[in-house]
Every structure is written in structure tokens, then in C-alpha cells.
Amino acid sequence: MGDVFLEALELVRFRNYSRAKFHFGPEGATIVGRNGSGKSNLLESISFLALGKSIRGAPDSEVAMDGGDGFGIYAKFGGEDEFRISVVYSRGRGKRMNVDDHPLRRISELLGKFQVVSFSPEEVHLLLRSPAGRRRLLDMLLSQVGGYVWYWQRYRRALLHRNRLLSEGKVSRRELKPWDLQIVKFGSEIVRRRKEFVCWMEEKVKTFYEVLSGGEDLAVLYSPSFPADGDILERFVESLGESTEQERRLGCTVVGPHRDDLSVRIGGRDLRMASQGQAKSFLLAWKLGEALFFYERSGRRPALLMDEVFSDLDSERSKALAGFLIGKGQCFVTAISEGEVPGPIRNLRVIEVGDGRCVP
């Protein structure tokens, strides 16, 4: 399968864009503009086309201009496959998505049409400093791959029911059992996919990180909440059985993918002890790994949405990163000024934004 690329984008009442049109080439663009001009918002709108929602985790109502009644994102794609995607939200009717003129019933029908890997400096802190953030690191990519979201939604729903029963105290095993069976069924599939994914990522991320950091050693390890070797479903059942006492005491489910973590060690030290620069380089290496994962799985390169990647990287690292980004599918890079981006990136078309529009 060949690459597809975002060819034209129109935003209506999205964040600070009241109405704006953009045209992009297959290699992507460098988006320049001063702070607050809408560079990140533009990248965010592109993420809607892949995920059906904001990559920043913002609710739809918040994304509408001035907290207004709605917004529209209309896109045309070209390359190996030509199609259009639109995401339209209005307060009354909710969110509607179309591929060509075919309305989608679920977000899951959108996934896989167009894929993105994104980086933003806010994420460094958000993703790396808590287990929940690191779990998001596992899920953001997997969510764009077949069926994962379905398993998650089911798992979460069954987990909420189960936790409710546990929180009420005196609940019989018989009543818990159907929920046990369901969290185990859906949860073990999530764990299996995460494990496989991290296993695949490990070496790639290590290699990217070494280059970006100038030779520092990195180790990435999936740490599930229960020993997930051999028959994962069987292990989950055992751990659930062993945690009965603790569950009764705490009134909630203590094992399962909602308690997983990702262990990252840089130069033998835990990520929590890492400097801001090390954390940023790790996240970048991880994102490059994600892009490669997509490519190997689908034969298509995802669009890279790289927000302020070059600020506070020294020139050596900037150049190394630019080498990884260029020629690997469509790439969108933001910067305050053109001078900020390293050599190879300067070949990208420059688009200037200001006051919610594309500056001609």
C-alpha cells in the first residue's frame, strides 16, 4: 500500500480559525508564526482526521471557536488513495464524521484511513511523569490499530460495573463472576497487544534514542500489573483470584491493564530522575518508533505532527532528528521562525499563520 497525504484542509470556527484554507504537498510543511498564532491548533485539527478527536484530549465543545456552537474540519487526501474526510460538530447534534459522502456511525470506522504520530512539548511532562500518562503512551498508537478501542471500551465498562459492586461491600462471588469473566477476556487482549507492541518498540526506540542523545543507553520495559507470561488470560485469572482480599479492603479492582505501567531507564536511572532534555529525546525516539510501527504494519507512513520539536535541542541533535523526519512520509513541523529549523527541514514548504488564517 502506498502513502496517502493530506492535500487540502479547510477549518471553520475551529479554535482561533474562523475560516481558513490550507494546501499541502506530499512531503508536508513547516508552519511558522509567533506564539499564539495557531500553529498547534492547526496540527490539532489534523489529528481529528485520524482519531476523530483531539490529540490533546480536549472535549469537542472546547475546540469550537470562542466556546461557540460548533466547528467543521474538511479535508481532501491524495496520493495512492483519494478520499475526503469531514468532522463536523455542533452542540445540538453532536459530532458527525464522513468519509467521502458516507456518514460514519462510530469513530472506529474512521481509524486506519489516515494515521498520525504527533509530538508536542506539553506531552513530555504529561506523558512521562505518571503511570496514567505512560499508559496513554501505550494506548495512543494502539488505538489507531484494528479493534483495540473496542476492547478498551468493553474492558472499561465491565471494570466500572465490577468496581461498583466491590465498593458496595457485601457482594457475592456469584454476582462478581460474570464481570470477572469479562474483564479477564477483554483485559487480557489489551495486555497481549501492549506486550507485543512494547516488545517490538524496544530495540527501535533504543536505537533512535542513542542517535538523538549522542550515545546514551536506554531500556524500555512493559510492566503489567500481573506477570503476563505464557497464557496471559490464565495469569490474569490467577492474579484476580489472589487479590480478592485486597479488593475487599480497597473496594476496587487492583489488577488489570488499567494498572499497567511502562518502565523507562535512561543510563540505568529511572525516567523520573531524567532531565527535561533526556525526557524530550526519549519521547521523540518513542514517536519515531511509532511511525515505523505503522509503516511495518500497514505499508503506509503516518503523517508526523511535530510541534516545536527543534526548540531547546542543540544543533547536533536537531540535525539527527531532521534526518529521521525527512523523506518518511508527510511531515508537519512548527516553529516560531524559519531560521529555527535545521538544514534538511528547510526544504519543506513554509506556511505562515497569524491571527487564525494562512498568511499568503
Add this chain to the structure above:
Amino acid sequence: MDALERLISEFAKLPGIGRKTAQRLTFFLLKEDGERASSLAEAILALKERIRYCSVCFNITEEDPCPICRDPRRDHSTICVVEESGDLMVIERLGVYKGVYHVLGGVLSPLDGVGPEDLHIRELLERLKEGVREVILATNPTVEGEATALYLSRLIRPLGIRVSQIARGIPMGGDIELADEITLTRAFEGRREVEG
């Protein structure tokens, strides 16, 4: 204008009807002759007066027990368990199922405070004492529907009664190529031997 306003606000309480539609319905009835209004009022009253739950299967009915439960031509040794009467009607319309039904009146849902004692499960177990050979679970494929089916199956199987679940998978006339991964997985789980 109290009568007018009263009817508008009553209509507006119905599902899927907003204030505008409620007004349109009210003015429509106002213009029509009296017969339409009284026939509508009667129909509504009759619904609440005559329709009740079957004391055997909890289907909605005008006569108790319901026509299905009283029909000697139906196979009373097979019970199909559904969530609501609406599900029963859908299966009945097909005309292929010859057994009887049991309407649970909902699904297990701890988040909504619905437990086994809130459903007609005790009554189902009572019925099983009377020569039932098979129970077909036809709850919806939601997390709650599945949990309810699992709960029932664990209660009934030890009684030596066959428990089956309706197959989930690719719709007839559907294309395997177009089925999503989950549907296909479920279709594989529910595969069966080819007859003949």
C-alpha cells in the same frame, strides 16, 4: 388556554418529541373533529388498562397468561431468554422459533443499581423445574447483556439443562471483506459444523 398548554407540555414529555412538534400535534387535534381526539384518548387509556405482564414469561399481554404461553403447539421445553418484550417481538416476527420465552425486564447493571433480584430470574428458575430441556440466551451483545447471559448460564447449567446462546457474527448477505475485525472474531468463535 390552560387545556392547550397542558396538552402541549404532555406531548413534549414523550421521547423524541420537542416543544415544536408538541405544538404541531396539539393544533392538529384542535382543528380535527372530536372523534379523532376521543379515539386517541381511548387508545391511550386502553393501553394502560388492558396491557399487563404475563405472569409466566413477563411478556406484555392483554390476557394472562399470554397467547404464546397458552399455545399448546409451542415447544414448552425450550425457553428463549430476552431482555425486553421488544426483543421478543423481533424474534416472533421471524416466525421460525417455536419454543416459548422469558422476558428478564432488563440486564444486570451495577452502575444503574440493577442486580439479579431486580430481574425476573427467580421466576425463570421456577419455570425450569417443569421439564425444560434447553434455555437459549438471547440477550444483547453489550457488556451488560453478556454479563447477564454468563450469570444465567452459571445458574442453569448445574441443573443439567442445556444452555445455548444465539450466534453473533456476520449478517446474512454481508460480505466478509466488509465485516470489521471484532465481528469476524466473534463469527469465528461461534462457528459450527457444516450440516449435510
